Amino acid sequence: MHFGLSETQQAIKNSARQFLAAECPMPQVRRLMETETAFDTALWSKFAEQGWTGIIFPEKYDGFGLGMVEMAAALEEMGRALVPGPFISTVLLAGTLLDHAGNEEQKRKYLSAICRGEARSTLALLEQSASWDLDAVQLEGKGLPKGGSLPDGGYQLNGEKLFVSDAGIADFLLVAARIEGELAVLIVPGNAPGLEKMATPGMDLTRRLYRVSFTNVVASPESLLGRGERARQALEAALEVSCLGLVAEMVGGLQSLVDLTVAYAKTRKQFGRPIGTFQAVQHQCADMLALLEGSRSALYYAAWTLSENDPAARTAISVAKAYASEAYRDAGNKSIQVQGGMGFTWENDAHLYYRRAKASEIAFGDATYHRERIAQSLIDRQPSKREASLAAD
Amino acid sequence: MDLNLNPQETKFRDELRAWLQSNVPDDWERHRLSDSMEDRFQFLCAWQKRVYEAGWAGVAWPKEYGGRGASLMEQVIFTQEMAAAGAPPMANILGLALIGPTIVAFGTEAQKKRYLANILSGEEIWCQGFSEPNAGSDLAGLRTEALLDGDHFVVNGQKVWNSYGWAADWCALVTRSDPASQKHKGLTYLLVDMKSPGVEVRPLRQLTGESEFTELFFRDVRVPAENVLGAVGDGWNVALGTLAHERATLGVSAQIAMRRQLDRLVELSREMCRNGHRASEDPLVRQKLAQSYVENEVLRLNQMRAVSKIIQTGAPGPEGSILKIGWSEANQRFQATAQEILGPYAQLTEGSDLAIDNGAWSYSYLRARGNTIEAGTSEIQRNIIGQHVLGLPKSY
Numbered sequence: 204m205h206f207g208l209s210e211t212q213q214a215i216k217n218s219a220r221q222f223l224a225a226e227c228p229m230p231q232v233r234r235l236m237e238t239e240t241a242f243d244t245a246l247w248s249k250f251a252e253q254g255w256t257g258i259i260f261p262e263k264y265d266g267f268g269l270g271m272v273e274m275a276a277a278l279e280e281m282g283r284a285l286v287p288g289p290f291i292s293t294v295l296l297a298g299t300l301l302d303h304a305g306n307e308e309q310k311r312k313y314l315s316a317i318c319r320g321e322a323r324s325t326l327a328l329l330e331q332s333a334s335w336d337l338d339a340v341q342l343e344g345k346g347l348p349k350g351g352s353l354p355d356g357g358y359q360l361n362g363e364k365l366f367v368s369d370a371g372i373a374d375f376l377l378v379a380a381r382i383e384g385e386l387a388v389l390i391v392p393g394n395a396p397g398l399e400k401m402a403t404p405g406m407d408l409t410r411r412l413y414r415v416s417f418t419n420v421v422a423s424p425e426s427l428l429g430r431g432e433r434a435r436q437a438l439e440a441a442l443e444v445s446c447l448g449l450v451a452e453m454v455g456g457l458q459s460l461v462d463l464t465v466a467y468a469k470t471r472k473q474f475g476r477p478i479g480t481f482q483a484v485q486h487q488c489a490d491m492l493a494l495l496e497g498s499r500s501a502l503y504y505a506a507w508t509l510s511e512n513d514p515a516a517r518t519a520i521s522v523a524k525a526y527a528s529e530a531y532r533d534a535g536n537k538s539i540q541v542q543g544g545m546g547f548t549w550e551n552d553a554h555l556y557y558r559r560a561k562a563s564e565i566a567f568g569d570a571t572y573h574r575e576r577i578a579q580s581l582i583d584r585q586p587s588k589r590e591a592s593l594a595a596d
Numbered sequence: 597m598d599l600n601l602n603p604q605e606t607k608f609r610d611e612l613r614a615w616l617q618s619n620v621p622d623d624w625e626r627h628r629l630s631d632s633m634e635d636r637f638q639f640l641c642a643w644q645k646r647v648y649e650a651g652w653a654g655v656a657w658p659k660e661y662g663g664r665g666a667s668l669m670e671q672v673i674f675t676q677e678m679a680a681a682g683a684p685p686m687a688n689i690l691g692l693a694l695i696g697p698t699i700v701a702f703g704t705e706a707q708k709k710r711y712l713a714n715i716l717s718g719e720e721i722w723c724q725g726f727s728e729p730n731a732g733s734d735l736a737g738l739r740t741e742a743l744l745d746g747d748h749f750v751v752n753g754q755k756v757w758n759s760y761g762w763a764a765d766w767c768a769l770v771t772r773s774d775p776a777s778q779k780h781k782g783l784t785y786l787l788v789d790m791k792s793p794g795v796e797v798r799p800l801r802q803l804t805g806e807s808e809f810t811e812l813f814f815r816d817v818r819v820p821a822e823n824v825l826g827a828v829g830d831g832w833n834v835a836l837g838t839l840a841h842e843r844a845t846l847g848v849s850a851q852i853a854m855r856r857q858l859d860r861l862v863e864l865s866r867e868m869c870r871n872g873h874r875a876s877e878d879p880l881v882r883q884k885l886a887q888s889y890v891e892n893e894v895l896r897l898n899q900m901r902a903v904s905k906i907i908q909t910g911a912p913g914p915e916g917s918i919l920k921i922g923w924s925e926a927n928q929r930f931q932a933t934a935q936e937i938l939g940p941y942a943q944l945t946e947g948s949d950l951a952i953d954n955g956a957w958s959y960s961y962l963r964a965r966g967n968t969i970e971a972g973t974s975e976i977q978r979n980i981i982g983q984h985v986l987g988l989p990k991s992y
């Protein structure tokens with residue numbers, strides 16, 4: 204038993220750090236942040252060369268075939284560098300969905316394109332209810348009548364999706380819909396007629412959210428990725444993998460906050476000495492470190508359980524997300540507090556992490572959402588001896 | 597990253613499980629809830645003896661001194677399995693967790709032979725004589741003096757807040773052997789027989805009402821020079837070894853105890869009513885129970901990570917302070933949560949017929965208050981993290 208990265212896993216992490224320090228330093232992040240899509244094709248191609256865009260997918264589809272722990276290690280570094288753009292939406296959300304529910308042809312066409320770094324994608328899931336619960340999906344997919352002017356057996360989509368990350372640069376979208384009352388996932392080209400994408404600017408400047416409306420959007424019969432239980436399972440898997448990847452990014456972001464705050468506390472002088480001499484400052488830094496290390500322990504445990512298909516993974520991911528959601532936000536507060544007026548300036552990097560922390564806290568369910576999921580396994584699934592005996596009477 | 601047990605670990609676990617199945621006393625819960633502190637201690641001594649005789653005590657301690665000679669990971673498995681089986685804890689907690697490992701690290705061959713097996717069997721109970729009325733956080737300010745007189749040290753002074761002082765046969769005592777010295781220099785770590793003439797143990801009633809800790813008075817107590825642990829004058833270094841173990845290991849049993857209480861709280865919440873439905877169906881209660889679970893998991897996982905790190909580096913480091921803050925503060929939050937969920941009944945104490953679990957909850961609420969003080973206060977732990985882990989400048 205060993206709780207920590209193996210040498211290979213550590214090597215992946217180290218090389219990711221070096222690579223990002225060279226290819227995506229803060230000035231690059233700030234440059235992309237000012238663009239419309241926060242996306243850079245050249246950078247994405249380099250990610251593909253590193254194998255990142257196919258990191259967890261089978262080699263058969265041009266993936267890299269690595270596990271969840273390796274993925275988490277790489278994502279930790281991306282979060283540390285605050286890498287902008289559609290990595291989670293394309294690779295983790297769309298990629299995992301295709302990997303789980305796609306047929307051979309769909310995988311060859313779409314998953315391979317993602318792995319090779321040729322396509323960007325995302326999942327359109329949330330609607331007006333802003334709920335991560337799959338039962339909340341309402342966007343209507345109507346089966347098209349045979350013999351009409353539209354393709355036989357296709358679907359027509361009507362409705363609206365909100366908080367769709369990176370939709371603006373998606374070559375195709377995976378859309379969660381309801382067909383005859385049943386949950387379904389369809390692949391819709393980014394330029395499909397009737398599809399409209401409007402940016403909804405949010406706090407996180409490094410990632411774009413969109414409102415995507417569907418007006419009589421036609422999807423071919425081949426575009427159906429899955430329906431019913433198959434769709435549900437694939438969506439759940441994609442959300443879990445993405446949530447894990449997001450927590451990894453959050454841990455990396457926490458690490459950055461600790462590093463930049465401690466560095467500041469060592470150099471900034473007031474009352475003739477470094478502010479890091481004051482315990483009120485030291486203790487905030489100490490608390491930040493504890494938040495970071497707690498998040499990191501929860502992250503790698505969750506990654507490991509998921510890689511082992513351990514039934515504990517579901518709860519482990521919720522533990523990690525619930526903890527890291529609050530930890531990242533808290534650490535952001537402390538970081539800015541310790542840096543004083545300087546910390547409140549646009550030019551200081553702390554707010555970029557603070558903003559990312561807020562968006563990350565919300566994505567894939569906040570702490571409250573995940574605590575309820577934990578409560579379901581902690582409270583609802585283990586009747587007490589007394590209850591069991593009452594039930595037997 | 598590999599949390600699967602290797603074949604050796606699996607074998608160890610399976611054997612231990614089989615042993616626990618037929619040996620864990622089924623009346624521990626009754627003793628825990630209704631015995632006096634002293635009777636409970638006797639019960640735990642008997643249990644520890646049984647564990648020792650079956651060869652399970654001191655899993656990671658060297659074989660030649662009565663241990664099992666297994667890995668630290670197997671020690672962790674041992675703790676986890678004991679908890680899972682609902683086994684009572686060991687009686688000689690300070691000997692096992694703090695002082696034994698310090699003797700393993702600093703002791704002479706003769707000392708290891710003399711003390712370690714008796715710590716494991718529980719035949720000799722240990723207490724820790726570090727704090728003094730004027731030297732708590734600033735331990736290096738201690739004044740209890742030990743002056744060499746021939747082949748003995750003569751000890752005079754007072755220690756305070758010594759847990760299990762009333763049960764102890766031996767005391768790990770940090771003294772000032774060079775009266776001219778200041779601070780960290782001139783200290784000597786002595787192993788003192790509590791039956792020596794001149795040792796007086798006074799119960800010290802603590803906030804919970806019982807006297808789990810004591811005051812120790814030393815008047816011309818003669819301690820053989822062979823009972824120095826480490827070198828004369830190097831007591832600070834040896835004491836730091838004990839403190840590192842204290843920070844790193846006490847949390848394991850605290851986390852497990854908290855988890856057991858959490859499971860019980862979940863059970864109680866199913867049976868209790870709140871706002872016309874079961875408490876366990878109340879969204880706020882569910883949030884709080886789940887948050888306690890999250891914090892407990894984070895403690896467990898931090899500890900597992902720390903053990904892996906100790907296996908790699910050989911000794912617990914200053915990161916232990918993160919664990920210490922973690923378990924002590926998490927337990928205080930958990931006890932507050934439990935009080936809130938259980939409502940007015942939870943305040944009732946032992947002996948009250950309406951008390952839940954015979955007052956265990958009011959006791960644990962009060963006892964938890966000491967957690968952020970004992971084994972180094974939260975403030976001191978944060979100083980250690982700031983100054984020794986993050987490298988911030990010293991504040992004192």
Ligand SMILES: Cc1cc2nc3c(=O)[nH]c(=O)nc-3n(C[C@H](O)[C@H](O)[C@H](O)COP(=O)(O)OP(=O)(O)OC[C@H]3O[C@@H](n4cnc5c(N)ncnc54)[C@H](O)[C@@H]3O)c2cc1C
Binds near residue numbers: 809
């Ligand atoms: C339940 C319990 C069991 C114990 N068991 C033992 C035992 O078995 N053996 C033993 O030797 N001792 C034991 N102790 C004593 C314990 O180690 C001390 O109480 C502790 O180290 C604090 O010392 P103090 O009480 O003198 O408080 P002080 O050091 O006087 O501290 C008072 C307050 O000032 C703060 N403070 C002090 N110095 C600083 C600083 N530099 N920076 C910031 N804040 C500071 C502290 O954090 C605290 O809040 C036990 C205590 C308790 C509560």
